[in-house]
Amino acid sequence: xxxxxxxxxxxxxxxxxxxxxxxxxxxxxxxxxxxxxxxxxxxxxxxxxxxxxxxxxxxxxxxxxxxxxxxxxxxxxxxxxxxxxxxxxxxxxxxxxxxxxxxxxxxxxxxxxxxxxxxxxxxxxxxxxxxxxxxxxxxxxxxxxxxxxxxxxxxxxxxxxxxxxxxxxxxxxxxxxxxxxxxxxxxxxxxxxxxxxxxxxxxxxxxxxxxxxxxxxxxxxxxxxxxxxxxxxxxxxxxxxxxxxxxxxxxxxxxxxxxxxxxxxxxxxxxxxxxxxxxxxxxxxxxxxxxxxxxxxxxxxxxxxxxxxxxxxxxxxxxxxxxxxxxxxxxxxxxxxxxxxxxxxxxxxxxxxxxxxxxxxxxxxxxxxxxxxxxxxxxxxxxxxxxxxxxxxxxxxxxxxxxxxxxxxxxxxxxxxxxxxxxxxxxxxxxxxxxxxxxxxxxxxxxxxx
Amino acid sequence: xxxxxxxxxxxxxxxxxxxxxxxxxxxxxxxxxxxxxxxxxxxxxxxxxxxxxxxxxxxxxxxxxxxxxxxxxxxxxxxxxxxxxxxxxxxxxxxxxxxxxxxxxxxxxxxxxxxxxxxxxxxxxxxxxxxxxxxxxxxxxxxxxxxxxxxxxxxxxxxxxxxxxxxxxxxxxxxxxxxxxxxxxxxxxxxxxxxxxxxxxxxxxxxxxxxxxxxxxxxxxxxxxxxxxxxxxxxxxxxxxxxxxxxxxxxxxxxxxxxxxxxxxxxxxxxxxxxxxxxxxx
Numbered sequence: 001x002x003x004x005x006x007x008x009x010x011x012x013x014x015x016x017x018x019x020x021x022x023x024x025x026x027x028x029x030x031x032x033x034x035x036x037x038x039x040x041x042x043x044x045x046x047x048x049x050x051x052x053x054x055x056x057x058x059x060x061x062x063x064x065x066x067x068x069x070x071x072x073x074x075x076x077x078x079x080x081x082x083x084x085x086x087x088x089x090x091x092x093x094x095x096x097x098x099x100x101x102x103x104x105x106x107x108x109x110x111x112x113x114x115x116x117x118x119x120x121x122x123x124x125x126x127x128x129x130x131x132x133x134x135x136x137x138x139x140x141x142x143x144x145x146x147x148x149x150x151x152x153x154x155x156x157x158x159x160x161x162x163x164x165x166x167x168x169x170x171x172x173x174x175x176x177x178x179x180x181x182x183x184x185x186x187x188x189x190x191x192x193x194x195x196x197x198x199x200x201x202x203x204x205x206x207x208x209x210x211x212x213x214x215x216x217x218x219x220x221x222x223x224x225x226x227x228x229x230x231x232x233x234x235x236x237x238x239x240x241x242x243x244x245x246x247x248x249x250x251x252x253x254x255x256x257x258x259x260x261x262x263x264x265x266x267x268x269x270x271x272x273x274x275x276x277x278x279x280x281x282x283x284x285x286x287x288x289x290x291x292x293x294x295x296x297x298x299x300x301x302x303x304x305x306x307x308x309x310x311x312x313x314x315x316x317x318x319x320x321x322x323x324x325x326x327x328x329x330x331x332x333x334x335x336x337x338x339x340x341x342x343x344x345x346x347x348x349x350x351x352x353x354x355x356x357x358x359x360x361x362x363x364x365x366x367x368x369x370x371x372x373x374x375x376x377x378x379x380x381x382x383x384x385x386x387x388x389x390x391x392x393x394x395x396x397x398x399x400x401x402x403x404x405x406x407x408x409x410x411x412x413x414x415x416x417x418x419x420x421x422x423x424x425x426x427x428x429x430x431x432x433x434x435x436x437x438x439x440x441x442x443x444x445x446x447x448x449x450x
Numbered sequence: 451x452x453x454x455x456x457x458x459x460x461x462x463x464x465x466x467x468x469x470x471x472x473x474x475x476x477x478x479x480x481x482x483x484x485x486x487x488x489x490x491x492x493x494x495x496x497x498x499x500x501x502x503x504x505x506x507x508x509x510x511x512x513x514x515x516x517x518x519x520x521x522x523x524x525x526x527x528x529x530x531x532x533x534x535x536x537x538x539x540x541x542x543x544x545x546x547x548x549x550x551x552x553x554x555x556x557x558x559x560x561x562x563x564x565x566x567x568x569x570x571x572x573x574x575x576x577x578x579x580x581x582x583x584x585x586x587x588x589x590x591x592x593x594x595x596x597x598x599x600x601x602x603x604x605x606x607x608x609x610x611x612x613x614x615x616x617x618x619x620x621x622x623x624x625x626x627x628x629x630x631x632x633x634x635x636x637x638x639x640x641x642x643x644x645x646x647x648x649x650x651x652x653x654x655x656x657x658x659x660x661x662x663x664x665x666x667x668x669x670x671x672x673x674x675x676x677x678x679x680x681x682x683x684x685x686x687x688x689x690x691x692x693x694x695x696x697x698x699x700x701x702x703x704x705x706x707x708x709x710x711x712x713x714x715x716x717x718x719x720x721x722x723x724x725x726x727x728x729x730x731x732x
Contacts, residue, residue: 025557031637032556039549039608040564046605047571050582057581107473110466122719123474128726129715131666133683134708137700138480140693141487141500148498151483324480333727385575388668392690409577414673420581427578434573445569 051431058425062418072425081400082426085408088315092386092404096319096326097379101372103323104330108338109360111331121335125328132325136392139321143308143393153305160303168257169208170301174294175200175236178246185296188263192289194226199294200236200246201255209235209253212276216254219279229282229290233258233274254278258298263291309394311401318393318402322386330375337371338364381437384430405430488514488701495697514702524703526678527685530596531707534671534681535664538600542607542660543653549608550615551645555627556637565616571609579606580673587674594676602674603664611656614725618652619645651721658718659725662711682707 061068076082107124111117127135144150147157174180174187178200181187191197198220216234224230233255234248243249254277262270262282269290270282282290308317341364349359365372387406394402403411405426413423486500489510494503503510518524552558553565583602584593592598622645630640646653668683675684686703689696715722 028556028637029558032552032558035548035552035556035637035641036558036564038545039612042545042601042605043568043571043608045586046583046602047574047579047609048567050579050586051574053582054578107470110470113463113466114470120470120474122716124477125719125723126712126715127477129662129666129711129722130708131668131683131711133666133668133686134484134704137686137690137704138484140690141483141697141701142480149495151479151499151501154499154501324477329726332723336727381573385577387577391668392687395693396691406575406577410580410669413581424581427575427581430575431578434575437573438570441572442566442569445566 054424054427054431058421058428061421064420068421072421073429075422076425076429079422081403082408082412082422084400085403085405085426088403089384089405091315092319092383093380095316096322096383097376099319100323100326100330100379101334101376103327104334104375105365105368105372107327107331108335109364111335112338121328121332123328125332127325128329130325132388133392135321135325136389139317139324139393140309140395143317145305145307145309147305150305150308152308156305157303160305164303168210169201169204169255169298171203171205171208172201172255172299173203175202175246179294182293182296185299186293187299188291188293190289190291191229191231193229193285193287194224195229196220196222196224197229197231197292198246198248199231199233199292200248201233202236204235204237204255210256210276213253213256214277215250216252216278217248217250219254219275219277220248222279224281225283226287227283227285229262229285229292231260231280231292232278233260233280233294234278259295261293261295263293264288268293309398311398314394314398314402318389321389321393322383325389326379326382330379333375334368334371337368341367377437377440381434384433405433484701484705486510487697488705490514490698492698514698515706518699518702518706521699523685524682524699527680527682528706530675530679531665531681531683533596534599534603534675535661538603538607538664539657539661541600541604542611543657545604546608546611546615546656547646547649547653548641549612550619550649551641553612553616554619554622568609568612568616572613574606574609576602576606576670580670584673593674594679596675596679599671599674599679599681602670603667606670607660607663611660614656615649615652618649622648651724654718655721655725658714658722662714662722665707665711 057064058072059067059069061071076086111120114120130138142150142152145153147153179187179189187199187201189197189199216232219230220232220234222230232248235253235255236245236247237243238249238251243252254274256274256276256278258274258278258280260272260274260280261268262285270285272280272282274280307313345363345367346359349363354362385406386404387410390402390404390407391399391410399407409423409426409430411417412419412426417423483500486503487495489512490500490503491509491511491513494509553561553568579602587593587598587602592601626644626648627640630644635643666683667681668687671681671684672687675681682703686700686707689699689703693700
């Protein structure tokens, strides 16, 4: 090592003489410039010049012929669409990086405790390799509003229905003239004990008819004891035609699973659910007349889940897709910081009897602060520029509710707006927003060089 | 007491495992949904969600994919994606390696301020370049062509690439270079015979990162490519307006466009993760 330095000093400029040395140095500089030239040319022509051009262009009107000073910037905060974009970008910047850093931190700490940590990290990191377009299509599918198509709403509806029984016959109506409709949407009739009453329904979709539904005519003919009230709820419709209205024909089906109540003097005294042939039976009743009622819950429209891509939820929904892509990044970066923490500090705390939560709060998080900052700043910069995901996931009519700065800049400049003055101003605003990050980067770099 | 603690720890560990399994499933489900959707016929898709296919896996087929491969617009777009991302990656690596070496080891005027400029350019959003470069390319006849798309990508990939490689090259031991110079090696020889081989790990990370970045791009190509030079992302994007009726094209198309990056990711995961991590604060 020292030998080479020694040799170098001896064979250096002094041996070669001053004039050729200067020429040599100039030649070396020329070579160096040749090395950096392609990079500088491209950066200058396609990055630096456009920045300057955009700044200048932002002071001119839509067609670029008239100088308008700061009008485009004032317009930005007047135009409802750009204001919406500014508002949405603010939501993104406030919500997404904090959520991601938090989630990444929790997962990074937890994943250390399991043996399959590597597999888990790979799985969560993988979406980073997927394009925003593909991710957008993936989540367009997942967020589909129809619970029969979108997996998310399918899950939401099934959870909802697990706690609250879905109605069996959302489209059914009572046969007019036979049953009376209550003001709350229920159907009913009156009957006395010792009788078998028939409740004809219409309008049941074939798909809503349970597979185990059985013909109702036999149950309709069954007699009731004096303290009983029997009945059938049936579909008053013979497939292929030929049935009589209000009569239980041979091939007409019972409606199983229908809730039935016996009401007397405004009080529900008994309730039951119909069997496969649509029959029901109230026994042990006091003799007399009762109102037999099919409560409205039988006919309630089914719960349709959440309108993820509707105007109110579209931004949170797209942020959800963004989390899917970036959580792995936050977790892996924080995990790398975690593994470089001094083991002794953690061990010492454990010896002193600190519990896991205290260690996390008092030692891990403070020591990780620099890494967390880097993750957070990275995410803020990326979130400000988010474009593809919003452009793809938000359906056409909801675009304006989901719009962010980058999409708005696109729409204004190229997508029909055709106002390149305002578009340039939006581009400059995007640039201004990332300038703190620029300063952060330059400072960090200079510090590392010292 | 100790037994209690052991039980408690075991329970906590079980909870952690269960939580992570749930998260893993949540992460996997949307992807599985895309894949299964891509294998279903239009009629089945109209009838119900992809999870119903699990009950009758016999109805799944690769018909949508073979239809896609017969669609000349799609295959053309796929090739365009390759023709854009491969040259971009190559050019970024070569140009950035040259500049990175010069910034690290050669002497030229304004070296320090120029490099600080490169660091500052790391975060410049591509959006600001769209309009001016579109005008410039229009004058040069590059607008709507593959070389135009490539050039734009190269320029906006360079700050990170130069930053990464310069920092990596700067770590090389000084003696190594000086010894090579003493042996009378020209800078070009030193660059190709010494710097490039030594920088292989960083170059690999950069190449993979850059390749995936460009492969996945939609925004730049949306503006700079026309219908004959558009990549897969733009071709698929143009079908998204009728999302519901185009799932038989969009789902396999999206899967095709993501399978290449995912394979690259799994094949070179270490390099990829390093590249992404080095690129943080970009």
